[in-house]
Amino acid sequence: MPILHWLTRDADLHAATRVPYRLLEEAPDLSAGDLDAGNMLIQGDNLEALKALLPFYAGQVKCIYIDPPYNTRSAFEHYDDNLEHSKWLAMMWPRLELLREMLAEDGSIWVSLDDTQAHYLKVIGDEIFGRKNFILDIAWQKRDGPPNDRKIGMVHEHILVWAKCREGDSKQTVAEKTFGLMPRTEKANAQYDVFKEPDGPDPRGPFRKIDSTANAKGGRNVEHLIYPVRNPYTGESVYPRKGRNWVHNKEDMENLQKDGRLYWGVKGTAGTPMKKLFLSEAKQGMTTPSVWSGFALNQHASSEMEKIFGEKAAFETPKPEVLLERILHIATNPGDLVLDSFLGSGTTAAVAHKMGRRYIGIEMGEHAVTHCVPRLNKVIGGEQGGISQSIGWPGGGGFRFYRLGPPVFDEEGHICSDIRFPVLAAHIYFSETGRPWRGNDDSPLLGLHDGRAYALLRGDRGNVLTRATLAAVRQEIARQDANFAGPLTVYGEQSRLTPATLAQQSIVFKQVPYDVKMRT
Numbered sequence: 001m002p003i004l005h006w007l008t009r010d011a012d013l014h015a016a017t018r019v020p021y022r023l024l025e026e027a028p029d030l031s032a033g034d035l036d037a038g039n040m041l042i043q044g045d046n047l048e049a050l051k052a053l054l055p056f057y058a059g060q061v062k063c064i065y066i067d068p069p070y071n072t073r074s075a076f077e078h079y080d081d082n083l084e085h086s087k088w089l090a091m092m093w094p095r096l097e098l099l100r101e102m103l104a105e106d107g108s109i110w111v112s113l114d115d116t117q118a119h120y121l122k123v124i125g126d127e128i129f130g131r132k133n134f135i136l137d138i139a140w141q142k143r144d145g146p147p148n149d150r151k152i153g154m155v156h157e158h159i160l161v162w163a164k165c166r167e168g169d170s171k172q173t174v175a176e177k178t179f180g181l182m183p184r185t186e187k188a189n190a191q192y193d194v195f196k197e198p199d200g201p202d203p204r205g206p207f208r209k210i211d212s213t214a215n216a217k218g219g220r221n222v223e224h225l226i227y228p229v230r231n232p233y234t235g236e237s238v239y240p241r242k243g244r245n246w247v248h249n250k251e252d253m254e255n256l257q258k259d260g261r262l263y264w265g266v267k268g269t270a271g272t273p274m275k276k277l278f279l280s281e282a283k284q285g286m287t288t289p290s291v292w293s294g295f296a297l298n299q300h301a302s303s304e305m306e307k308i309f310g311e312k313a314a315f316e317t318p319k320p321e322v323l324l325e326r327i328l329h330i331a332t333n334p335g336d337l338v339l340d341s342f343l344g345s346g347t348t349a350a351v352a353h354k355m356g357r358r359y360i361g362i363e364m365g366e367h368a369v370t371h372c373v374p375r376l377n378k379v380i381g382g383e384q385g386g387i388s389q390s391i392g393w394p395g396g397g398g399f400r401f402y403r404l405g406p407p408v409f410d411e412e413g414h415i416c417s418d419i420r421f422p423v424l425a426a427h428i429y430f431s432e433t434g435r436p437w438r439g440n441d442d443s444p445l446l447g448l449h450d451g452r453a454y455a456l457l458r459g460d461r462g463n464v465l466t467r468a469t470l471a472a473v474r475q476e477i478a479r480q481d482a483n484f485a486g487p488l489t490v491y492g493e494q495s496r497l498t499p500a501t502l503a504q505q506s507i508v509f510k511q512v513p514y515d516v517k518m519r520t
Contacts, residue, residue: 001131004123007086015094019051023405023423030373033380033398038337038358041349041376043368044404046341050098052404053360055430055437061102061360062336064109065327065348067319068092070116088117089124095341096128102339103164108135108175108331111160112319118158129162133173136161140323141293159292159327179330181285188286192279198233198268202260202276209263209274212253213244229253233268241272288330296323305345307385308375318344321386324351332357346372350386353379354393373401415516425456428491428516444469445476448484453477456512457492465495465509491516 006012024042042049069088099109109129113121118137126134138159146153163173170177192206216222225245228237240246246253256262262273301320324347332338334356340348343361352359353376363372382388382395408427409415415424425446429437433449446454455473457463469492477484487506495502495509502509510516 001126002123003127004120006089008090012090012093016097019047021408021427022048022052023408024052024402025405027401027403030369030401031399032377035398035400037398039353039399040360040402041368041372041399042360042362042402045364046362047095048404049362050095050102050341054098054101055426058101058430058434058436059104060337060436061339062104062107063328063331064099064103064339065324066340066342067112067344068342070114089120092121093124096125099341100128105164106174106178107164109162110327112157113160114157115154118160122160125160125162132166133163135163135173135176136290139291142298144297181283182288184284184286189279195263196266197263204278204280206279207276210277212247212273212275213240214247216243216245225249229273231264233264238272296320304386308378309371319347321347321351324348325355325387328352328355328357343372346375350375350379353397354387354391415513421458428456429454432489443476444473448480451486453484453486453488455488455490457490463493465490465492465497
């Protein structure tokens with residue numbers, strides 16, 4: 001597969017491993033509403049924030065949407081977008097690597113860009129997510145007319161979409177199999193009608209006429225799909241037109257005939273029957289095209305910003321809420337987790353909130369406080385801008401606000417001694433398994449994974465491995481799986497069991513904090 005080279009590529013490929021794990025510290029005065037709603041707003045560098053989230057949310061995010069700086073060599077109020085090409089790629093590579101780790105197996109990532117960097121991102125995105133996992137490039141019409149300063153004016157942007165994985169040779173990625181259909185439109189339903197037939201209208205209601213033949217030219221002729229079909233009204237045998245063959249085999253075609261699913265025209269004299277597709281049997285949704293036009297323009301987003309913040313140019317390139325509504329409608333279901341690590345004005349979080357999705361929004365600038373928090377507070381209060389009226393948004397919900405705290409590990413890579421149990425537990429379990437920790441503070445057992453158990457002894461309940469503390473761990477293991485007989489890894493301050501006893505019971509003991517290493 002072709003790869004993209006840039007000045008600092010070799011160093012950038014390993015940039016994510018050099019990012020320190022940091023604590024997330026809640027700022028209660030900026031949190032609002034229902035604090036247990038599962039929503040997070042984080043202020044800080046998004047690369048460090050993503051690294052801090054990994055032990056808790058790796059493999060849990062259903063949909064990632066990002067609208068990164070476009071590198072257009074124009075300075076925005078809230079972004080320094082004047083990045084050299086290599087610096088832009090150096091910024092994006094490690095972030096995309098960590099974002100991939102955040103995705104669930106059926107998750108997808110959607111990236112908004114213009115022509116300045118979209119094609120370069122396609123190449124590095126294929127390398128990170130896998131070319132086979134690329135879904136499509138959506139052309140989104142962002143303005144209703146071309147700019148006057150160009151002979152050919154750009155009116156669209158790209159939304160590049162990748163999935164986390166694909167199973168075997170499946171035509172669809174795992175994410176696509178879970179994608180939602182768009183609601184049926186009046187235009188689509190208008191294709192169905194009650195057609196006249198010799199026996200009267202079909203009692204099953206409106207239907208659409210579908211060609212019952214397929215092109216047989218160019219070596220695609222299939223002999224067993226060329227056979228006579230009897231017209232029930234004239235009695236004559238009908239063959240496919242020259243250069244065509246039937247879509248269905250003879251048995252299936254006869255069954256369609258018996259069930260009255262072939263349309264022979266108003267008088268029953270059609271040379272080739274059409275297949276009936278009834279409205280009542282049609283898909284309850286519609287496939288989404290790759291060109292999105294006429295429903296979400298930048299001017300709509302600017303108007304939304306003005307209504308929310310009272311200033312027309314608070315952000316130069318906001319995305320309209322209805323655009324994010326379509327993305328989340330396709331890629332997620334209520335309750336799913338959505339992530340935006342370039343939150344900007346907070347549109348992704350606002351739309352996810354209104355649509356009943358959980359969300360994590362990350363924004364580095366001060367407007368995380370001055371814009372994102374007020375906007376989400378308005379959402380909680382039931383503001384009626386954006387998509388609110390169309391979905392009947394009543395208000396409610398809540399979020400927790402966090403800032404990045406001190407590093408979890410010291411300069412030698414050992415975990416700091418004053419780290420609290422939940423943070424230590426999450427990092428140990430993630431470093432051992434690559435999975436987020438879903439345990440609780442009350443048990444020394446962190447969990448079972450791939451036939452091995454992991455435990456962390458608590459200082460306030462005995463952090464020395466003895467026969468008594470081992471018995472407590474074994475008891476917790478039995479509660480989760482009474483038949484478990486696999487090896488056990490125990491983290492603690494010290495072990496008083498002999499090496500022979502540890503070996504006999506298949507126990508690996510690791511000393512805290514010295515054996516707790518940063519996962520790279």
